[in-house]
Amino acid sequence: MTSTTFDFAQWPPSLTDVQINALTQHATTYALSHGLTYLPPGATQPPSPSSTIHAPISLLPSPIPRSLFEQAQRLQSSYNILYAQVAMDDDFLDNVMGAVVGVGKADEFVGTLWRGWKAIRDEEIVQPLHLGLFRSDYLLHTGEGDGRISLKQVEFNTISSSFGPLSEKTAAMHRYLNALTNYFGVSPYFKSENFPPNDTTARLAEGLAEAHKAYGVPGAYILFVVQPNERNVFDQRWLEYELLEKHSIRVVRQTFEELATSAALDPDTRVLRLTVSPALSPLGSLSTLEVSTVYFRAGYVPSDYPTPTHYTTRFTLERSRAINCPTIPLQLAGGKKIQEFLTHPGVVERFMRDADVQSIGTATKDLRETWMSMWSLDDPDPPVVPSDYPLQRTMDEPRGTTAARALADSLVLKPQREGGGNNVYKQDIPPFLETLPAQDREAWIAMQLILPPQGLGSYLVRAGATSDPNGGNKVVRSETVSELGIFGWALFSRETGVRERGDAGWLVRTKGVESNEGGVAAGFSVLDSVVLVDG
Structure with missing residues (x-):
């Protein structure tokens, strides 16, 4: 919690139409030049895209008190450890999320995942390691009644924690605009030291590379499980390029539908192998690739499993020797019911005690202070x-x-x-x-409900029709709410304990106050970044 002299209702600083047009031109050109992009809307996307649009963006970064931004960064390590502990507690997950006594009784999607995981446990789990690429999402809260602002958690994401690479590029875009224009001197906060660094791409790729290394077969591939006709493909591709260029690890992308025919397990070792077409093969011919790590950018909503075969494919991946990111128990650990159950007296304390965390009282107090x-x-x-x-x-x-x-x-x-x-x-x-x-x-x-500061605004830019005489960009000044996400990763098992990184970068998504939801991919928000202010 912090007291701040910053007046959120005075943000954003006033800009003239000429200044807005100049910033929009610089921002959108930068975005297109640096891969801050989406595929354009359409019923289907070709295998080899020929056009892009810039991702939805803000012209100015959003103000966040420095002390609360640093608090969120410090908390990530504790959250990594907490959710790793939850994922390794079979009895707890069975009780809270299971299909016999838990949420899975009422929610068929959760119940189906849990039943598949239970069957795999009964057979024998051959890969004890879990990999989590996490994101903890927060809003600023003004509901204390004394003018103080605090940090409150919206949710903790354990599957498909997206927009890491594009958030890094958005932060770089805002630094570029500041360096180029100083935002026309409209605010004293536009100084380089108030634009925090963001190296999310390297840090998330580091987590995937650590799992690949733990698997122990250097020539194996990392499998990205993706949704068909994915428009947010470049956010994923930047991770792929980082893995190849910095770690010499190759990536193969497949949908559940493709995996239904391409994936097979060795009956003795349960090594996961994919038979891939010449277009995906490094040899330019039909090839069989071994998979070290499975990174899910799909599989988090029921619509990703339109047939029983799609669930069967997910369970095949879970049965394999490949390290899953996330495993089914780690996905279940990210359920809202788990978030609620952790608020019960003594629950989070028990998990942190089991993790042998030093200063348990301080760690649990800091976590609980972020919960509604x-x-x-x-x-x-x-x-x-x-x-x-x-x-x-x-x-x-x-x-x-x-x-x-x-x-x-x-x-x-x-x-x-x-x-x-x-x-x-x-x-x-x-x-x-x-x-x-x-x-x-x-x-x-x-x-x-979390109650963000009132009166805060921003300039939101979305790509529009290419026939628009203004270049296809729609700029709207709107009263807004900004959500801060902090990334982290953890590689863990009961045998090895938890290896984690809490400082894996950050994300800001900004939406108009008229929108309750916050997803960029779902069309509610724009990508944003941080300018640090007093507090």
Whole structure:
């Protein structure tokens, strides 16, 4: 928590139309020149793209108090260790996320993943190592009532933590604009020392390279499991190029549908091998490649598994000797129900004690200070409501559901989903609860809303129609909310313990206040970066 003399309502500084047009031209040209790009919209994308558009971006970086930015960076190591410990606790995951007694009973997607993982455990797991490329997301919170601003966690991502490379390029773009124009002198904060470095691409590639090294076969490939017709392909390609250029590790990209026919396990060793076409083969002919590491940029939403074959393919990868990023238990550990359960008394303390973390009291206190109140809809005793507080209940519904209805204006409801567009907010909560089947309540959590600084704004730039006389770029000045993500990685097993890196770079996504959701790929946000301010 920090007190700050910075006035968020005065951001962004005023710019003239001439200045906005100049910055837009410099920013979009830089983005296109440096691979800060998307594939253009379309029903399908060709195997060999012939055009790109710049990613959605902000013209100015967003202000974040220096002390809170540094706090978020310090916390990442503790979060890496915490979620690694959760992923290695089979009994805990069975109880919270399982299909027998946990969330998997109410959520078919979670239940199917859990059942597949349980079957693999019963057979025998041949690769004990897990790799996590993580991102912890935060908002600034002004709800303390004393003018102080604190850092509050939105969620912790354990699968497909995207936009690392493009966030690095966005930060570089803002440094370039500052160096070129000094942003026309409109703010004293536009100094080089207030633009923190961001080397996310190298740090995330480092985590993948460490897993490849642990596998022990230098000539093996890293497999990127990707979605078909992926528009955010360049964010992934920059990791691929870093792995080849800095670590001499090759990458092969496949969808679940392609893997259904290309992937096979050695019946004795469970080595994962792919039969790939000449276009993907380094030999220019039909080849079989051994896989050291499986990096999932798909598989986090039910739509990634349209048929049972897609789940079977996921389980084949999990059964293999390749190191999965993430494993199914690590993906389950990122569920919203886990986030809520960790807030229960003694839970996070137990995991940090099991990890033999020094200064457990300090570590757990620092983590807990970033959490809002959360509870399950089937909770009999939600933490924000005193036990003697009268609630108008509907039939025999749980007190947690009644509390969510009564306090709806200050809440968000979250399912066990990633990727944006899944949550229910404020006034939409009561009618949603009326239609939610009782057996599905366990799959949802209620979370008190984080209250960002009001009046903060930005200039948001999205690529538009190429026939637009202004060059196809739409610039909107909007009141905004900015979300800070901190990256980290961990390579771990019960036998080796946890090796992790907490300082793996950062991301800022900015959206208009009228949008509840925050996903860039889902179309809600733009890529942004940080200018450090007082505090």
